Amino acid sequence: MFAKGGGVLGTFLTLGDPDIETSEKMLDAMIEGGADMIEVGIPFSDPVADGPVIQAASKRALDAGVRTQDCIDMLARFRRRHADVPVGVLTYANIVAARGLETFCKELAAAGVDSLLVADVPSLEAAPYAAACKKAGIAPIFIAAPNTGDDALDRIASLGEGYTYCVARAGVTGQRSDMELQHHDLFEKLTARDAPPPILGFGISTAEQVAEGLASGAAGVISGSAIVDAAANADDPVAAVKEKVAALRQGLPG
Secondary structure, eight states: OOTTOSOEEEEEEETTSSOHHHHHHHHHHHHHHTOSEEEEEOOOSOOTTOOHHHHHHHHHHHHTTOOHHHHHHHHHHHHHHOSSSOEEEEEOHHHHHHHOHHHHHHHHHHTTOOEEEETTOOGGGOHHHHHHHHHHTOEEOEEEOTTOOHHHHHHHHHHOOSOEEEESSSSSSOOOSOOOOOOHHHHHHHHHTTOOOEEEESSOOSHHHHHHHHHTTOSEEEEOHHHHHHHHTOSSHHHHHHHHHHHHHTTSOO
16 A cells, blocks of 8 residues: 555545445545545444544434444445455444454454554553454554654554554544644654554644645545545535545645
């Protein structure tokens, strides 16, 4: 994924928002708009890493009756339509525990998922998750920030695969007009540890911020809240997703 150079655009949606049929069309629209990879959330009642936009998306999906099995089935159908697009799941420990760690990882792998990020599991507790992911053949993804300590970075580098999710700013997901990136030291530390390539997320909402993130040294960026928000406020959410992703892609070089 990173071999082509120029930076990677990842995009995020909450599965099942506002309903399964529309959500599936929105996943396809992200690819049509130019996403290189997708990250998807499984609806959860207490998404602590997410801001109000994605929290609301989770609530809409849950209110529509969408459950974890529906999401796994959606991903399997997506994989049949898009054989080569990298797919990552971002979820929470309670969702994983409800099905059992190894079972959950095997189910994701069978659906064609490439990676798993469990947002509320700290690196000190991450070894079993990494082991289960690797056993199932999917990449364990971990979060790093500019203030992450050296010991935690050591664990992230040794346990992680695929990419390292680097938060563009403190706090929860959401759109921001300013980024004030100060990630040079973090990227240097990750590189020195031979960690997976850094991808910036949390707060990427414009083409300018995509370009800024790549210029800071990130191998790619992930935008979520801006896409979810565009869909939630549109008469035609599928068209809105495609349009927003295409606009974000303008921030990539070339």
